[in-house]
Amino acid sequence: EAGVTQFPSHSVIEKGQTVTLRCDPISGHDNLYWYRRVMGKEIKFLLHFVKESKQDESGMPNNRFLAERTGGTYSTLKVQPAELEDSGVYFCASSQSSRRTDTQYFGPGTRLTVL
């Protein structure tokens, strides 16, 4: 069974440009999460989808970030326009349900560098 996949693995863009990150969860997982780790800091929660609905987006830093999950399958996270402080590793995770006993499976992450 394929795990959580993320694309691209690494993205380097200039300040002011737009970048779109993609996450494909494990097939059949209704719950999808985005997290971010800025260098030297904790991995922080960004938002949580249940199917195509945003359950919790309290961690989104500002309105330059837009997450979507059309059809309840894969998800995209768009940053527009990118700023220097957006650099970091963006992780996606999925779980079958929201039960706390269900493991969140993480993808390998997308390393975003904003110059």
Add this chain to the structure above:
Amino acid sequence: AQTVTQSQPEMSVQEAETVTLSCTYDTSESDYYLFWYKQPPSRQMILVIRQEAYKQQNATENRFSVNFQKAAKSFSLKISDSQLGDAAMYFCAYRSPGWRDDKIIFGKGTRLHILP
């Protein structure tokens, strides 16, 4: 708000020896879940071990075990018979039990080096 603290940014251990990674957390909840995640250099983060706060018995997974001290809010990870493949960043993490706030709260991580 819940917080997770890992006070050891880096640690080293000789191959085949035992090492303990420290973690403390802060919460006002009485029931919750604690985790240790491992992120090897290839970057895929995987779950190492999980502890449910209502269970008094410490969780064990092969060479990995935890020392869960609920009153002290401490959750350390012990790795026995360390192997080269154990070299990774280890994250201590917390998850609330409620139907709201379905997110994992992570510590800053401890980078573990295994010396051959």
